Amino acid sequence: MLQKLRDKTSGWIVTVILGLLMIPFLFVIDSSYLGGVGAQNVAKVAAPPTWWRSAPSWWPMSFLWQHHEISVQDFRTRFEQVRQQTREQQGEDFDPRAFESTENKLAVLDKMIDDQVVRLAGEQSGIVISDSTVRDTIASIPAFLGADGKFSQDQYRMRLATGNPPRTPAQFEAEVREGMQLQVVPSALLSSGFITQAEAERLMALLYETRDAELAVLPPVPADTAEVTDAQIKQWFDTHAKDFRQPETVSLEYVEINAATLPPATAADEATLRKRFADEKARFATPETRLASHILIAADGNDPAALKAAEAKATRIAAEAKAPGADFAALAKANSDDTGSKSAGGDLGWVERGAMVKPFEDALFAMKTGEISGPVKTEFGFHVLQLREQKGGQERSFEDVRDQLAAEQLKADSENAFSDLSGRLVDQVYKNPTSLEGPAAALKLPVQTVGPFTRATASGIAANPAVLRAAFSDVLVQDGTVSDPITIAPNHNVMIRVTDHSPEQALPLEKARDQVIAAIRADRTRQASAKAADAVLAKLNAGQTLQALAASENLQVQAMPGLQRGQPVPTPEINRALFAAQAPTEGKPSYGKVDLQGRYVVYAVTKVTPPDQSKFTEEQKQQVIQGVGQMHGDEDAKALTKALRKRYKVQIEEGNL
CATH class of the missing domain: 3.10.50 (Chitinase A; domain 3)
Incomplete structure (x- = not known):
């Protein structure tokens, strides 16, 4: 019977039928198996395959797209970093409840999505960070440099092991590689932005021009005391209702x-103080430090033969170092595998307890000055130690x-x-x-x-x-x-x-009535002040000068020569207005007004002085060119990321935030 069933269900016709039946399942299958975000992720960024870059997002085979997920753990780590930065910036004003808002979470996630978009673009463009580039970058990080200013393998491993969180060298190298890959495209765009020499000169002419101006502060307008009718009160209240609220x-x-x-x-008795002294005796002693050198023979801990060979070599070098007249520094330069101390003859400087791995420390602090010890086995290999000097360790008495x-x-x-x-x-x-x-x-x-x-x-x-x-x-x-x-x-x-x-x-109108009346009268006063300023401007535009109007209009006129753009002189608002005004033409000043909290200042721009381009140094010109070029490059990088996000498929699961 089984043979008959097998015969009936074989053949090309059955194969075609089964293939046709599978097609509908591609449209209805649960997206969490194919293209969904997943229960452990907050977002997914997917790019169409390089062999079909225009593939539509609704394509049933979109699970074949190249993609990266942002896990819940990665998001929480980044969010905590941003939280700490914000806390440091805001100090006591930091509100942890407000920071946990959905808007803040989405803002952090949006930046992480941009990073993944750039990462995908780099991968699809074939950008690869070489191992040598990663090694060179790590070797230049100050935290991993030894006392001689060179990369120290021991320092590198110790820093990673004691970091928060602890990381292995492989994990750290992967982080560095990913970070560098994320920066390749933006950095290239940032450095590719440029402006021409002519554009730079025009920009410098604007940035460094100075203006001569005259300012006239108008006398304060008498406070409005005219009657305010009920109709005016109601109209103002109805149109400014949001201004009249009783706060929480x-x-x-x-x-x-x-x-x-x-x-x-109560003051402590003698016995309590003596017990405290005994418990904390180490605190009242000068820390013991030792001036040490070492020779490291590195070994692969997973290879017994390599371990045995390294130990034999270290034993031989230790014997040579103990021989009369031996030069330990020369032996270290010739044999040590510690790149951080090798060139300095194995010098480690003054070492305190807790600075080295335990087997190294136990051996070093058991030695006497001038002694050579080893080999000492650690996770890095075998060490030959030399104690050159020691100091500290003195204790103070209870009294x-x-x-x-x-x-x-x-x-x-x-x-x-x-x-x-x-x-x-x-x-x-x-x-x-x-x-x-x-x-x-x-x-x-x-x-x-x-x-x-x-x-x-x-x-x-x-x-x-x-x-x-x-x-x-x-x-x-x-x-x-x-x-x-x-x-x-x-x-x-x-x-x-x-x-x-x-x-x-x-607030009901009955309770807000006095506030409404005060607001109406303040508005009338502002309007009267603006009207007075407009009247002065009309006279100036008709041909009179500020100096001529000073007496008749009771103006306080002040000359302000050589004002620079962007300076808070005399105030930021006035400076912006002066440099936004048209330049004077044919000896006729350019006039305008500035509202300073209800009191007006009328100004006259009398002269615009362009900078002398010949006095600019080449360094100043290059600073402007590079600064503006980087701004253009930054805008290009943002535009590229925005364009890529439109081409890629971004899925967000807010419920996992």
């Missing part, structure tokens, strides 16, 4: 714990440091008392997280209140940025729970609870 307010109760106001701690110990113990006891009281308050609050009265009473601490206040009117303890953020946070406002301890200063914190909250809301 909160009221707080809080318990404050400050080590400075707690009862002083010498007793006063210091007493002061430190008193401070520690005070901090412990603060920490203990803070911990007990937290424990009490956790029993009833919606009240401060009970926990405060149990610890005999006062409950204080503050508010209502807005974000702009907070004072006292509420003005602290951390307290202010917590006070207006959704958690405390909506749940009415007590906050976690908020640090005000070292050994000084508070726990707060929102007792009353009023959301931002529109």
Whole structure:
């Protein structure tokens, strides 16, 4: 029977039928198997194959496209880096809740997508970073240089092993290679931007021109006191409703714990101080350091034969180094595999405990001055050691440091008392997280209140940025729970609870009436000031001068010769206006006005002086040419990335952010 079934289901007709049946599945198959983002990724960037660059994104075989994913882990790592940078920039103003917004996450992801787009473009263009280029780049990183300023293999491995996170040389080299590959195309475009000599000269003529001007500050217009009708009030209120809102307010109760106001701690007795001295004896000793040299015979730890040969060579060199009259430095230059110290005769400089791997350190600090030891096996191979000199290691007596110990113990006891009281308050609050009265009473601490206040009117303890953020946070406002301890200063914190909250809301006209009247009158005053400035400008354009109008218009005229573009002189606003004005023609100044918070300044540009191009040095010209060229190159790089994103297929899974 099986043979009959096999005969019936074989042949080219059945093959064609099965092929036709498979086609619909290509359209309905779950994208997570073929072209989807995937559960462990936040985004995917795919480029059509090089043999069909115009392949449409809806092509059923798009899973064959070349692609890169951005994993959740990679995204979180980058996001944390940006978080730390932002925290350092903003200081106390940094708001961790606001930073976690979807907009911020998408902005970070967008930059990561751009990187992957550039990476794909480089790969499809055949850009390859050679091993020698990666090695040369790593060898130039200052953190991996030895005492002689040259690359040290030991330093390199130690830095990677103790980094955050720890990395192997292979992992680090892959990171460097990827980073360099990402920079090839943008760097090439950045360096390819250029401007012509004529364009540079025109730009320098604009940048370095100076202008002579006269400024006249108009006298203040009398404040408007005219009647404001109900109709005017209603019209202004209706058209400026967003200006008349009652800001969000909160009221707080809080318990404050400050080590400075707690009862002083009791001075420690003699036994406590002596125990502290015994426990921390090493702190009162000068660190022992040793001036060492070594000869490294590198070996592959996975090859027993290579290990045996390296050990034999190290044993032979150790014997030669111990021979009378032997020159250790010459032996190191001739035999050591440590490129960082080889040229210096194996010199490692002064070595402290913890600076070297443990077998190396144990052997070195067991040696006597002038002794040669080895071979010592480490993960790098076999070392022959020479101890040239040692210093430090002296200890101070208890009597010498007793006063210091007493002061430190008193401070520690005070901090412990603060920490203990803070911990007990937290424990009490956790029993009833919606009240401060009970926990405060149990610890005999006062409950204080503050508010209502807005974000702009907070004072006292509420003005602290951390307290202010917590006070207006959704958690405390909506749940009415007590906050976690908020640090005000070292050994000084508070726990707060929102007792009353009023959301931002529109003010009714009855409450906003006085504000509306003040706004209408301020607007009238501004209009009157602008009208007065326009009247002066009309007279100037009719042929009069600022100097001639000074007396009749009560103007304060000031000459400002030789003003430079982009300088905050006399103010940034006035400087921009002066250099945006048309140049004077046929001896006729160019006039204009500037609004300085409701008070106007009328200006006259009387002269434009172009720079003397012959006085520019070649270095100045090249700086302008290179600076503008790099700007053009940067714009080209951004334009290329934008164009590539249109050609590539970008998928984002916001739910994984």
